[in-house]
Amino acid sequence: MRFDAEYVRIVLNENFEDAKQLLLDPLLAIDEAHLVMLVDTGIVSKADGKVLRDAIGTIDVPALRAVKYDGTYEDLFFYIERLVKAACDPDIAGRLHTARSRNDIDMTMYRMQLREMVLKMWNATLDLRESLIGVAERHRHTVYPAHTHTQPAQPSTVAHYLLAAIEEFGRASQRFDAAFVSVNRNPLGACAITGTGFPIDRHRTSELLGFDGPTGNTYGSIATVDYLLQSAAAASITLVSLGRVVQDLLLWCTMEMGYLRLSDGFVQGSSIMPQKRNPVALEHARALSSKAFAQTHSIANAVHNTPFGDIVDTEDDLQPLTAGAFKDATRAVSLVAAAMKDADFNVALMRERATMNGVSITELADTLAREHGLPFSAGHKIAARMVSGLRERKGTPVSTLLREASHDVCGRAIEIEETALVQLLSPEHFVAVRKTLGGPSPDVTEKALAESREQLTRDRALVADRRAKLDASVAARHAALKAL
Secondary structure, three states: OOOOHHHHHHHHHHHHHHHHHHOHHHHHHHHHHHHHHHHHOOOOOHHHHHHHHHHHHOOOHHHHHOOOOOOOOOOHHHHHHHHHHHHOOHHHHHHHHOOOOHHHHHHHHHHHHHHHHHHHHHHHHHHHHHHHHHHHHHOOOOEEEEEEOOEEEEEEEHHHHHHHHHHHHHHHHHHHHHHHHHHOOEOOOOOOOOOOOOOOOHHHHHHHHOOOOEOOOHHHHHHOOHHHHHHHHHHHHHHHHHHHHHHHHHHHHOOOOOOEEOOHHHOEOOOOOOOOOEOHHHHHHHHHHHHHHHHHHHHHHHHOOOOOOOOHHHOHHHHHHHHHHHHHHHHHHHHHHHHHHOOEEOHHHHHHHOOOOOOOOHHHHHHHHHHOOOOHHHHHHHHHHHHHHHHHOOOOOHHHHHHHHHHHHHOOOOOOOHHHHHHHOOHHHHHHOOOOOOOOOHHHHHHHHHHHHHHHHHHHHHHHHHHHHHHHHHHHHHHHHHOO
16 A cells, blocks of 8 residues: 555654654564463464564664654554564464454553553652652751741741642652553453454463553443543643642742752853843743643543544554653653752741741730630730731830730730740741641651651552563563563
């Protein structure tokens, strides 16, 4: 068959190049696993199996990657079939395609490629958590004014802030694990869409390709795309989490705020302004995450409202988009992990800001309710008047402001000694007494960080186990081929 030159230029050439880059290794692995299964089940004789094995073994992968598409075959599958036929008797070569279709081959390739991308991004989130845990451990006592509605609200600590992000990225592990489990099922054997009359063993090819087992319904094995959407959703949610944190970090890097300073290796200067120190690594991370976020949603857009069956929309044209989404997403996560690992915080400035504008005044209202028997609403009114006094009567002792405010609100002057009141209003005291589960107290964050490290260790072990099983399947496949 000779294809039209424009169809070759616009579609087939592009798909061939994409397939060489993304799908060649899975395709060759599928040929190997399917061959072993055909011989194991007696569908192909051992003698022919050895011939096919040796023919597949003649394929020069580096040379194949350099091949230019010429339009005399449809795609990479048919080109490899041509190579196998050239390396052995064509009639024997033709037996390799018994009990399979490009449909189930394609869906198997896509899943094999996707599970690798899921593992890479999952690993990147683990590295990010490790980086942030290290920073948080160094800053359990570093106080700063946490914001609500973009305004200074209450004192917290850098560790407390980062733990919130660490926990959120920890939940990403659960989503990636679920996505991996969904992806790691083997469609091979579904053939075109209805399976086959040959006595194939789908469990055997699953073992040889590292899958947890075969997919179920053969129609769904070809038609379904939810496994891909689940993986894209896991990546998308992680990117939203990352982007929100990066926005804060970039704000903290501004001269006006001045909290955060990236190490020299992650900043760039200006070609005209010698004083500039631009935190561009975080800007690149934001750009990459935004791009990848859009790509993950484009995946859903591409397959939305398409027929539930074998269609091009879910196949070759979708693979570069999926690969690009996961590549950029992984880059964004990895970049933030690297940039934050050795970042510095201006501890003194953050502490100073945590003492300004009555940021710790909530603790006074709490203390009046807890130790002086006032309703919290009354304590809140007294604290509000204290804030006004601090702004309008600078230099007035805080004990005097308390005495006057309490008398005005509840008819009795509450006395707290000046030194004790200053200590009560300090950001360190504010965070120290907040020992609520999940709170900012250094005692609480110390335990939380220890638990985060333990969970990170468990998650790393889970990813390593997933990786080891995939690697073991490669060794098992090669051993089975050799034994033919």
